Every structure is written in C-alpha cells, then in structure tokens.
Amino acid sequence: MPDYANGRDRMLQLLREELIGPSPQGKEIDCTKPISFDVAQESYGPWRQQGSGEEILQRDPPSKRYGVGVLYPWGASIEDNQTNDNSTNIVAFSDIVENENDNNVMTSQAQKSIELIENRSGSAEGTTDIPDIEIPAVKGNRPSSMGISFLADIPDDAILTVNASGGRYHKHTIFLQGQERIWWLRSQVTIRATFEASQLCTQRESKLEDPNIQADNADDLDIAVELYSRPYKHMAGRRIITVCLVNRSKKQNFTDQYCLFQSFFKVHINTSETSNLIHPYPDSTAIDIDVDNILPLDDEEESLALLYRKARTFAVGHNCAANWGPADTKKQEQLFEKNYQKNGEQTATIETVAWVSAETLPTIEIPSTTPNVERKDGTKVEVEMKALAGLIPGDDGIHALKEVLQLYEDWIEQQSREISTLDLKYRQAAQKHVDECKKCVDRMKQGLYYLQTTPKAMRAFKLANHAMLLQQTHAGREPRKYQTDQKAVTVSFSPPYHELDLNKLEPNQGKWRAFQVAFLLMTVQSTADPQSMDRKQVELIWFPTGGGKTEAYLGLAAYAMFMRRLEKSANRGVQVLMRYTLRLLTAQQFQRASTLICAMEHLRRKNTEELGTNEFSIGVWVGNATTPNKRDEAIAMLNGLARNDRSVENKFLVNKCPWCRAQMGPIKPAKSGRSAGTIPVSGYSRKEKTVIFHCPDRQCEFYRNLPIYVIDEDIYEKRPTMLIGTVDKFALIAWKNEVRNIFGINPEGVREYAPPSLIIQDELHLISGPLGSMVGLYETLIEELCTDRRYERPISPKIISSTATIRRYKEQVQRLFGRDNVSLFPPPGLSVDDSFFARYATNAEGNLEHGRLHVGVYAPGLGSLQTAQVRSFTALLQSPLALSEAERDPWWSLLLFFNSLRELGTTLSLFQSDIPDYFRVLMNREGKKFDELRKFWNILELTGRLKNEEVPEAIAKLEIEYKKDGQRDRPVDVCLASNIIEVGVDIDRLSLMTVVGQPKTTSQYIQVTGRVGRRWWERPGLVITLYGLTRPRDRSHYEKFRSYHERLYAQVEPTSVTPFSPPVLDRALHAIMAAYVRQLGDKDNARSPYPYPSHLIEKLRQILIPRIEAIDPGELPNFIRVFDNRINQWKSWQRNVWEDNSGNEIPLLVPAGAYVTSEQKHLTWQTANSMRNVDAECNAVITSLYAEAEEGQNNG
Template structure:
C-alpha cells in the first residue's frame, strides 16, 4: 500500500469511526426510532431524564441521581460583568397508544436569561416549556424548567451552574402512558455566555500539561460550541497518532542500510538536532510564558528537569563516541543494523529517532558498563519498544561473539504474562534469524544465534518424559508446543514439528525448499526447559514465574554462570550437577558419556542482560516476591561470575519508578526519553492530525450495565452487517467511497469486550447465547482471552484474529478479554473496544485501551459503573483523565521488607544457594537430608555464614530490619535442627523448611493448602 492509498483509507476509517460512534449513541437514545413496541424506559438508556420528585424520594440518595439523573447541565466561571445568555432546551416525549409507543417531534425551546449578580438558585423557562409540552403531550403531567445557581468559589470567583431539570409528575393519571414522566433525547445548549477557564490543581510536573478546563459537565459531557456550550451524552476525548520527527531540521538518515555502513555522521546529526531543540524547549522563559501560576518552586523544578535532559544528551553523545573509539563495538552495531533490515522483511527500513536515542544512551552496557543502573524505556504503546530492546540485545550478542563468547545466554527477557511472551517470541525469532544470517555472512565463529522459550509447564514442557503430558511417543505432542507461526528465516508457514529421539529434542523444521536456513538442521529455537539449559540460547524469553526454578533445578545455573561441563556427544550440549538418573550430568536421558571441558572460558557464561517488560506489573505481592529473587540472582551471578547483569525495562508509568527499581533491583533508575517540557510536544515524538483513538464515556441511565453492554454489542455488530448487506447505501451515508467497505468490515468487524472480573466476562459470554438475537445473521462468534483460557486456545484465537477467515460468518466477531489481554496483543484488526467498568489502576486503563488503534483509527467505549464513587469521579473529568492519564497513574505499591513475603521466599533463597554454591563444593548432590548433614559436618560455621549472606543479599541489617534478620535466623535454626534429626535422614532437604519448600512459581504467594476429595463410592 503506497502513501496515497493509506491516506485515503485512513480518511475513510476516520469517517467510519465517527459514524459508528453516532450509530451506537443514536441506538441508545432512540434517535432513529419514531415508534417502539416496548416501553421506551426499557429500550433507551442514554439522553433520558427521570422526574425530580422520584429521584429526590429515592432511598439511594446521590447514587439515584447518577443512575438515572433528573437534570443535566454544566458549571462554569462567568467573566466579570452582567450575566446574560440564551439557553436552548431540546427533548422528545414518548406516548403510548394501543399496543405501541409513538415519539413526538423534537421539542426545542429557547429561553433568554438575565441573571442578577446575587448568590442563589433561580428557575427559568417553566412557562415556555409547559406550553411546548402541552402541544405535544397534553394532560400528561410532564414539566421541566431551567435552573441556575450562582455561587462563589473558595477563591471568591463567581461560579454558575445551569441545568435542565425534569419536573414531571410520575404519579399523574396519564403518567404510565408517558413513560412515568421521563423525557428523552434531552439536551441543553447555552450561547452568549462569556466565561474564563478553571485551572486544575497544581501538581508536580504541572508545567508539562494544559491545566485549563472550560466547564464541568453535570451528569453529562460538555462541549464548546460557537459562543458557548452544549451537553453531550457521551463525554468524548480523541487522541491523535504520534509522529516521530518533530523539528524543522533535516531528518537524519536512520535507515538500516546507512547505519550498517557508516553510522556516526547521521547519529551525530541526530544528537545536534536534539541539543538545539533542547535549548529552545527547556528555556525557562519559554516555559514560564506558557504556564499559568508560575512560582519559584516551579522554576527550580524546571531547572532540575532541564539538567536531567542535558544528562540524557550527554549519554547519547557518549554512545556515539564509543562507536568512534571501539572498533569491535562499531562492528557489532553495524552488524545489528544489517540483521534488523533482514528482520524487518521490507515492512520498514529505518529506526524511529527515539529508538536510536535509547540504543546510543545504553550502548555502554553492551561492553559491561552501567550495570548498577536500571534503564527504563517509557514510550507510548506501539512506538517500537520491542525492536528497541532487540537493537541493544543484538548489538550485545554480536559483541559477545566478536570478543570470544561463542555460546551462552546474552539476554534473558522476562514478561509478567504468558501472552506477552507468546506474542514476542516470533519477533525475537525473526530478529535472531536475521542476526544469524549476518553472522554466517561475516564468518563470525561460535554457536548459531538461537532463541529459548522458558514458561510454565502448562504451555511448554519442563522436560520430555514417557508417560507424562509431554510424552515423546505421543505423535501429536510436538505440534502442541509449536511456538512460531512462520519460519523466521523465510517467513513462510512451512514449519513442521517433530521429536528427535536420538538427541531427545523437539524440533521446529522448515520445509520450504528455498528457505535460506539449512533445512538439514532444525530451526534454532528451543521450547523445552532441559533443551534451553543444554543449549543456552543467545536470548531466552519467558514468563517471570520461571525465576523460582533456581531453587528447584541445579540446571538453572546456566542462567547465571558456567555449567559443570560439556557432553562430548554431538548435540547433547552442556552438563550440570549429577543425579541418579544422569550420572554424568548430561540432560539427555541414558547418556553416560563422561563430561568434557567447557567450550569457552567460564567467566564468559554470565548473562549480560535481564530485560523486564511491563515493569509496572511487578507490584504488590508479585513485586515483593520478585524483589527477593532478583536480589538472589544478582548475588549468585556476582559470586560465581564476578559481575551483575544490566537491567533494562519498559514501563507504562513513571510514578514511583525510582523506588520500584530500588526495591526490585537495588539499583538507581533512569528513564528514557526524559519527559518533554510540554506533553505531546517532545523531540522524540509529537502529535499528528490523524485520529488514533476516540474515547467515549458511557454511563447507562435507568438501565443496568449488562443491558447497556448487550445493546452496544448489538448496535456494533448490526452496523457491520449493514455494511455487508448494502455497501453502496451505507458508504453514501458515511460519506466514503464504497470500495472501502471490505476494508472496514475486515478491520472493524471484531469487538473487544474488556472486563475487570471473570464474573463480568462470564456474564457477557452467557448474554451472547440469549441476548443478541437482534443482530442480523450471522450470529456473532465469541472467543475468550482470559487467565482461564487454555494455552492452545490462546494461540488459535490470536492466529485467527491476525489472519481471519475469508467468510465473515466464520470469523471471530467478539473477543472477551481480561487483564491477560492488556499487554502484548498487537493486532491491527482490533479497533473497537467496550471497557466494562474502569480497571483498578490507571496504568491498566492506559495499557488495555492501547490494544486497539494500533494502525487505524479506533473507538473505546468506557462503560462506567456509575454508582461507584471512583467511576463517577472519572466520568466527571473524563477528558482530563484520558488526556493526562500519566499524571493519574498510581505509584507502584511494592516492598521487599515484609515478614509474610520472607516466609514465602526464604526456602527458595536458601536452597538456591545450596544448589548453586554448596553442591559444587560438596562434590555431589545435596538433595537428601543425610547428604546435607554430612556436608554440614565438614562446613563449620555454615549456619552463621548463610544467615549473614542472605541478609546481605536482601539488604537486611540489625539497625533497619532487626525483625526480618531475626526471621532469617529462626528459619536457619529450624532447618539445621531438622537436618540433624536422624528421623529425617531419608527426606528431601528442601521439604524441611519452617514454612514449607521453595516456591514452584513466583505467583505462589498465598499460603498453600491441601485439598482432599472423598471417594463417591
């Protein structure tokens, strides 16, 4: 698709999105329906007002007004001088006749208002509205008026509230024939009212945001119109797509070709533009001129932030200087760019400037620098963070190979959710395949660049064993763990899965005869834990949970240091601690070959990088537990290999990132890019005219959320079926060319229903079976992506969403998703979302809504559970909540100093040290208690030394954490006593801990209980 075609399609999509939003709203209001077979109270759930007397008498109090308001309007700050304006009220009335209901023509009444400068409430237009209602619904008991209230704010300013109030009598004799006094399709507009803006509270970073608010809606949204305001049933905010070059300077050539050939001149030009922009943008005078309520404190804050920006510039300059001064690093950087060109496969041919900036700022970490700093990339979702990571990783991998690291892990990338690791696997594989092709061309010695997949056993095997869920005799077993959709070398769906009994290996093999990979070999991807440890792939991706394995598997040593040896039999790989079933430590079953020497120096095995995607998800108990394991991994790698890894991370929030990094990693933290002085006006990104996401706040009136959600799905799915049934007429209605209809059906025919609880999502699935009959054929097909969805079903659903079936009837039309879906789902076809209630955190709201609109304009309907205070508060300030969401992200709740957390982690910390440090010293297994007892007899001072070591690892000391140190001492006293007890001689030592054995997963944070079943016979 060329640029002109894309722009034409994008314009059509923008018009369609606007039309679709109106279509849903009109259905909810009943705008297009002159008649109804049912009481409109049971059909229409937007734009309606209940009688004042009914709401006032409700036992629900304020919640009654939120659930079904009796008034809509807004608050504003009138300018000094007389207050005079014209208010226009609009609504319709429904009346029952015989077996049906008929809607009146729209009622429109203009009321001039001249308000005295006196505090108090006043009514206006009661007579005019009574006359208009009598004309369309005589003897109905219907009534309405405009109410104003003039008051004073805390700083003495005049504040004016203007509302349309329904004052109908719900007990009138004819009320039942007029929807019990309801008014429908209500609106209020005011013109000729001169106002000034509200100013949001002055918070840290306030200078970056536009704090002005023209008016506050009351039970509705409020929009500016020519000379005034009007109410809106769906408060709306539109985010625009970012652009990645925002200055007038000539854009440097950041194509892969140029950077693979001669990078420094173009990188220097990028740095020069950044510095010049910074001088203008970070000028105190310029910021003061555009910032209301300037203060000395604000000026000091700006100066400090400007200094942090200059430090970022210096880091980028230092990266360029490294490329000038270090020939090997420059060669690795060029090779990485050549690899990324292959990986991109023609979809793109250059870096975005921010990606290059991050790589340059962190280039020193490829040669072992900045290990004591956590570097966090903070950029909008969809901006290319994964590729940025890959640029750093591939540069480090090439540098490793060029400097003698011929095998072993360069980076371990961990994801909090399995869906993230699954989605990223193909992208990582593609990049590593490109790197491997370059490595071969450059004749760089060493193992092939390879990828390992390390997740829970529910997705891929810990090991392949007979008579297990991963039985090699099961011919379908390999297909169940296929982790790649296409071959990363030729990009064809040509992968055949098989099991190699000779090498005890699950193989992904490409069958494409013209694939550039040597088809005699399996693809360099390893999805079984034991294979990962044998091969030690260049990059390992997986879930965070697997970090717990270091206390359970001696083989995890390969993730932090050198293995015990290398099996001389071809294809068997590295060896580890001996066990009864592997006398020489080889992980291939029945291998008895004496282990050989390692293929490279021991000190090169240390992992160079630990990457943490979606850092903000490491919170609460998961974050606290991980903090202990991160400290453990750091300490063990430092002890065994002499250095800690570099930590790179991405996060959706900057709130509390320094403290989070300190708790998790014991490191200072930096963020890139440094936040710009004006939000949306940075050097690395700015705002384009193209719409990206239209957010609409939905507060159902007089109906349940479940009913409103069902009707929205019916409206959305009906709209698409109308496109299919009559494309010419619908194209004319939307205002686009009919040849775009197939495109719109493809990219807007699937709706995402995002829920916060599985109970809510289960209700949606049930509703699909009974409540969506009004959707024209074909019946909507529903798929689920929640924590309960089987791994194989997740893969199948994602593939179907990315590559839909040709027949619309066979496609997935509705995806029901939970927080599992809030990260890592990057599918261009998802462009309509209905969010069922606000997520618990703002960060989740930002991440979840970013699942739609990745490439095309999108709609996000946020259905508020309006009876809840938080939802009601966000509804009132919806525009600001969406626009300035980063300001409202809650600090990450996390602590490593918790006794309950220590109770869960202490066994893992202790037995990981036993496996990684003491077993090699003992010269044999310390799994059984009697072996440990014998070892302790030869290791006086073991208990005291271990207590000190664990407390030092966790940064517990006598002054700041005496209680926690006491807990460590108590645990070790108990363990040593149990080990010395002869009755325990045959037990596994790791079962003797005071609080049980090591965690199986980092998510096992709750106390474990045994569940016993009763034999029904």
C-alpha cells in the same frame, strides 16, 4: 482508499440513536389526522411525522426504547411499572412478522464456538476474579436530575444563561383493522433560564431558580433549572456554581409522557466585554499546581502538572459527564486541537473557557502519537540499517546518526528558550526536564564517540544492524504452507523458497526510527563496558504502544551478544535474559526473537574466524503449562502428536521456521473427522534423548538444525545465548540445582562462565502488587547470580526495561532492582504532546490527525450492565451493514475486554439468547427482512485459558479481513478477551473495542485500548466503555470522562512494591536462603541441606542487609528477626533432603499449597514454585449425598 473515519462517525451515530435517540426513520405520515390501517402490512413502517420529520415509536414505549439521557419523574423507581401506558396495545410486530422470527442470527458454527468457550476450563493467567465493590442503587430510584459544577468569575454585568433541550413523547392512538393501537410521537423540548450577577453573588451559598423560565413544548412536564452558587476563597465575584436540570413531575404521574428524553444543557456566562469567564475547576484530586493540595506537590507531580498544563478540567458532572469550550468553538474537537502544538510553535495554555455543558454520551478523541522526526522542510528523518551495517559503499550511516543528534540538540535549545515564556509556577519543573534532555543527548554523543574510537564496539554495532536488517526482512516473509503430492510422498511448501535480496526491500523495512537509534547510542557504552559510569543505571523506555520498543532492545541485545563474541572470551554462557510477566506473551516474543538469533547465527556461519564456532542460540524458560520441563516428557509429546492424539497439547511453541517461515508442527489431516493413524510432524525430530527443531524445507539454511531450545533440561545443558522467560519462573532457583548453569556456575559452586550481562525486563508496570513484591525479593538473589566477582571490581548486569507508566518509576526501580539511578527515555519536554522522539501527529495544516475515539456509556435507565451490553453490542455489530463493503473491515470484528472471566461468562450467555432476541427486535422496529440482519459465524475467546497452540491460531483468525459476504475464510465477528491482550496482540485491522466495566488500573486501560486503531492514519480506533451502574468507581470515571482521558497517563496509579515487608519475608525469605545455598554451594550443599551451611548463609545476610537499608530501612529489625528464626529452624530440624517425592523423609522444602500433615507443617518450609499463586486451591461441589443420607436414616 475508503474513508474509514467517516465510517467511524456513522458507527457512533447509530450507537447514539440506539441508546439515546431519537432515531427517526421511514416515510412521513400525517399525524394531525386520524390514522387507520385496514391491512396489517400497511402499518409496518417505520414511520416519522410529516413536516417535522420527528420520530414515531410504534413498538416499544420510549422508557423501554431508550435508557441513556432520560430524566424520570421525581422519586420514580426501577420497579415502577407503566400500566397506565396500556403497553399491550402498542403495535406488536411479533404479530405481523412472518416466520422469520424462527431464524437465529447465530449460525450453527457460531453456536459451536460458543459451546467451545463454555466448555473451556481453567483460570486465565494473571487474572483474579475479584469483583469491584458494588453498591445497590439508592432505593432503586431512576435519575430525575443531572448537573455540572464549575468555577467562574461573575462581574457585575454578567448574565448566566442555561439552554436545555430534550424530547418528550405523547401517546397517539391509531386504528389497525378497527382495533386501537398506541404510537408514541416525539416533540422537541427547549428550555431557557437566565440568572443575573446580583442573584449569583450573595455572601453565602444560595440556591436559585429562574421564575421566568422559558419552555417550549414542555406543557405539563414540570422541568426546572436549579442553580447553586457559593463563594470561592473569599475572592470577590468568583463563585463555584452547580447547575442542575431537574424533572419535578411527581412519581404518581410516572408515565412515559412525563419523562424528558435526550436531555442536554449548556451554560454560558456573558458580559459586555468578554464571555471566557469559566476557570479551571478546583478539583482536589487532580495533579495541578493551581488547586488546593493538602500536601505540596513532589517533583514528579510538578512534572505532570507541567506536561498536562494545557489539559485543564473546567467542569465535573453529576449523573452525567461534562464538556467545555471557548467562545469561538464550532466543533467540540477544535478545543482539543488548540491545546496542542501547531506547526512547531507552542500555543499558550487555555486558562478560561466560555461555556460548559452536560453530556450523557461523552466522547473524546485521544491524539495519535508518531515516532517520526521531521526536518524543517517537513521531510522524515530515516536511519538505514544497511548503511550502519556497512553494506552501502561510501555510506557508513554516521552522518544520519549525527543529524538525529543535531536535530535533538536544536529542539532542546528551543525548549530551553521557551522556559522564560512559561508561568513561574512551571519553570522549575521545566528546567529539570530540559536538563534531563541535555544529559540524554550528551550520553548519545558519548555513545557515538565510543563507537568511533572502539573498533570492536563499532564492529559489533555493524553486525547488530546487519542482523536486525535480516530479522526484519525474514520476519516479513509470507507463511509457507506444508503440502504433499497425492501419494503423500513428496513434501513441498507454498510459496516456494527463495533467497531474499537486501537490495529490494519493502518501503517500511530496514529503517530505524529516531528514538530507536537514539536509544542504542545512549546505551552502547554502558552495555559493552562493564566499568562504565552508567553500567548500574537502569534504562527505562517509556513509549506509546506500537512505537517499536521491542526492536530497540532487540537491537541492543544483538549488539551485546556480538560484542561478547568479539571479545574472544570463549565462554558459552547465557548472555541476555529477557523477562516478561505473562507466559503467553513470552511465547510470542520468543518466536519474534528467534528470527534475530537465526540472523546472528547466519552471520556467524559465514564468518567463523571472527565469530567462533559456538552457535548463537535462544531458549524459552517458562512454566510446564507452556513448554516441557523434561526430555522424556518432550519425547512422549512428540510421539503423541505423531499419533494425532487430541489429548496431547503441542507445547513446542515453534509453529514455523523463524528464517523461511515454513510450516512446522503436526500437520492435521485435511478431513477433520480422521483420528486414526499417524500424521507428519514437520520440523520436530527425536535426536538421542531429546527433541530438536529443524526447518522442514531442505532448501533452507537451517534444514539440519535450528538453534532453538524449549525443554528445561536442554536449556540447563546448552546455556543458550539469549534466554526468554517469565519473572515467576525464577522461583525455581529454590528448587532446581541445575538452574545455576544459566548463570555460569559449575557443580562446585565456582563461576565457570560469565553470567548474563544484559537483563531486559518488559512491561515493568505489570510487576506491582503481590507479584512485584515477590519479584523484588527474588531479584536480590538474581542480581547476585548475574554479578561476576572474578575481577577486582565486580561486574554487574546492565538492566533495560520498558513501561506504560512513569508514575513513581524511580521508587519502583529502586525497590525491584535496588538501584538508585534510572534514566527515563525519551525524557519529557515541556508538554506531553512533544518529547522530540514522540509527538502528537498533525497534518500539513498543523491540525491533529485522527486519534482513538473514546465513548462513555452509563445507562441507568436500562436497569443493568447486561442490558446495556445487549443494546450496545447489537448496535455496534449491525452498524457495519450500514456502510459500504469497502468501509466495513475495521468495524467488523468487535473486540470485547473483560476484567474477569466471571464477567466474560455472563456476556457469553447474552450471545446465546438475549442478543439474538434483540436482533429480532431491531428487525421488527426498522422493518428489515431477516436477510438484512448481520449473521454470526465466529465467536472467539482470547484469554489465558487458551492452550499455547491455540493462541497463534486465535490471532491468525483475528487477522482475517472482511472482504465480502460469503467469503471463504470468514473474519471473526466477536472476540471475548481478558488481560492477555494488554501486550503482544498487535493486529492492525482491529479498530472497534468495547470495554465492559472500567479496568482496575489506568495502566491496564491504556494498554488494553491500545490494541485497536494502531493504524490511526488509515483506520482510527473507536473504544466504547460500558460503566457499571452499581460501581462507584465506574460512575466517577463517567462523570469525569473528559478530564480523565485528556490526562490519561497522569492518571496512572503509582505501583506498590514492598519486597521486604513482613508478609513477603514470612512467605519467601526461606526460599531465598535455600536458593542461595543450592545455586552457589558445592556438590554437598546442592545434594543436602545438612549440615547447616553457615558460611553461605552469612554471605547471604551481608548481601541482603545493604539492600534493605537502601530500600526500606524500617524493615531491617523484622528482617533480622525472621532471618535468625529461619536459621534456628534450619539448624534444629536437621533435614537431610531438600525435597522428597517418595514420602520416606520429611524434606526442608515442600511446595506451597501441597498437603502436609500437622507434624510436617511445623518441621518443613512451604515454598512457592511460582511467584503468583502460593496458596492451596479447592473447588466447591454441590452434592446431593445429604439427601441419600437422610433417606437412609428414614429407612433405617
């Protein structure tokens, strides 16, 4: 297998050479003698200096060539020109390159894909194009200094040494055919400055310089090392020190030879006894017990301080990033490895380091996390689904479950013993962590006991394991393509259908990860037993991207559905609600869960006596932009697809049989130009007044019918066992009486079936801000609709959720779900690197495995973020050609993330002109032929603007691997993406990403960058973040690059959810009132809001008040005021209809944003039909009508 990690190192090296330099290339030439070329072609180069091998710039002046790590003369502005450099006399390769300059690296196919993206309209779901705050550069000055600040002990015999380096370029005249030309020759500059303790430890703040600074090759370049020292907390000998490297050359001397390029410096403090004298920096914004916090740390902050105690900040940068390390560091990465576990033994926290340095292209490798649990002999613990399903004679799998529990108990005991070795400041938090782990293992043991002593539960558990095994094997089938014979009569699928043999599994199939099966054991009792003490406890899964969270709660969902079926309750209601925040992710997970439902239905059909005659089924409940709401819409859509009407979008979501993977949907003609006539629509059929799904292959078990429903009206009638939807779809409870069917309520407002008993809420961290607040208010009613009050003790639903962050998770859960009890799984241990179920991956020697490498680019010398993109993208896209063909695939497809569609559009324009132009510059500079440049074929968009059918097509394109130049199916070259990639885009081959501008939240940054390097053991990821020059937040992240990334999860911003704040109540309380009446009232209430339903509204008041008192009691007076005001409006308006599309009556509800007259505005409630955007939108159009009007007036 190719060494992809070496390929990554090469990619980074080439990026560094492009942005910082130097990049010496070509043959050596003696520059000590006059250089003259009689033939232009002889001068092409590239050349480097004989002897030293140093770089020669033949085309661009150095200030144009490089834009990172440059210190300019003092006061130089971006607008300053460089006329003194006589740049017109630089060798112009545009004169010497042949007609190749007319070629474009963008093929016609790539240009068409760019045009397609340009012409795509609409806004991306879940995105807001609100730009970050930007400030203009101060007087437009170029940077002339960079520095780092740190805290250090300065003993009496201490010597502080600053070693700096860089490069400067001198003009060198050559002759080409008798005419003068300018080359720039690089020479290495080294600087050394020393300071003694007596200079540093004055009583007050002091500014120092070394008058005896040593500088080699600096000549007339005025470079200074400035040092600022001030006392810290009146502690003798401890100082906060700032060291700066400054270019003091005057502005009027602003020519390239007065700039310092490739700037770098490193600071050491040494005494006769030690060199580790630099302490953690007192950063007041960090969560650390050691720093001066304005307020004492709360429990969560103490927990984070414990977990990240090994990732200390020892310096911060100014106009640069900071790095640090101990005295014996040979490589920067070794410090990171020393901070974490090795061979199962806890290492001590590093409290001091020996050196700090200033970095202009900072890098940090984030450790990879593995879910593998190993025995003491190093073998991996695996729990086989076949055994737990009862499919292996003599092995029921229980011993494997007990082994996981025993290993976890042993690990907890080890953690408990280590508490006494911690600093006192960490022990309280450490004990809390261990106590939570003990609670967790106790619940697992109780769950196992429950299974062993409850026959129905054990049976449901076995069936769930069997279904999950079938789900894994069938989901892993190769897609089967639709094909016909030459006469288009006989239909077949390639590859042909074959039954799967569960005795011949792939190595990665049929096995639970330890954390997955532990989660199941922890939750089986509270999910099945409505009287369980943990029924109202919210289970929150916190696990890194790609760890297998979805399988964990799919397994629990299967168990819950089998358990209810075994209860013989003979109800046909919805049992499981799975909710997501983005409709496109919902559609993807729907396709994934459909295979599980087919597996369950397969088992039911084989055992109807035990599992009944009612089918297991699944529905997807999302917006009309994704699926059809009505049956007549679906039939019209089916007819349009059959006519090959390109204006008709396929919203049926199902593009392959979930069981055998046979192709479904419209079969496009082989010749793309064909548009007339009908085409086959595979697997979609009209039946009575609706559209049904069936596998198109007669050999498949689901040839007659697939238990899948996507049409809203079908969902209300069929009440599928599992329903997948978006959170904002639930706003329909105020608009559609039929929604009550989902919750088992009949037209008389009486509960006929059990409501959903299991709610799975994915990506909880995305439910924050305005969306989270709206969801929290609606959730009050959702909880009531899911509560079964037919028994003496009402039965509440079990809630499962997952999150990418644990900041303020208890508060968020309480405000969203109104529940005080929440269990985080897996609970953390004593360090972030090990929670037993998730550990930093190490090799046999105990060293960290490869992780995702993050790189920060802040390029003030380039003048704009757009120029930084052009340079960076060109380097990253061309670099794979420097690798062998076998090494190229991970780095071939560049994934670009943008914070807004506006920024995406700006970059798209760069691919049309600036980037192709810079490829020509690259060709000229490096003396390449046009054939040696990268050619582009596929530019792809992956945003919420894509149609539903386009998303799986885009993902399929991203999965195409690079094999060799000229391959038939070309891989994607560039993918421009928005927040849609945060979740659900799991493509193992992707390893290269650029993030344009720091994302608005750390949780988004974590999720987005988690899309690359998923197979870290084979092809580790490379993420480059381009920071905006005029964005203060971007610059702050750059200057604290290492600190931010080493404590990434601790940096996540707490979410904000305020469901009962005045703006939310004003906007949506009336919707909750209307929804309660429409869903729980009788036929008369559902038909008309008149007369005022006082008994129902008072019931709602009694539901809401306790919730507000528990969540935000300060909002209760305002709630009562708003609630009573809405009652008075309802009574006084006396509206007869809920909504009216005919315009004959004024309804009680009108869609938010819809046009209403001034009279209606005060006689009706504007009500959201989505929880996201509730305001009216309009587009501005530039018109020329004013000119016509003026002309008319003049003529008149």
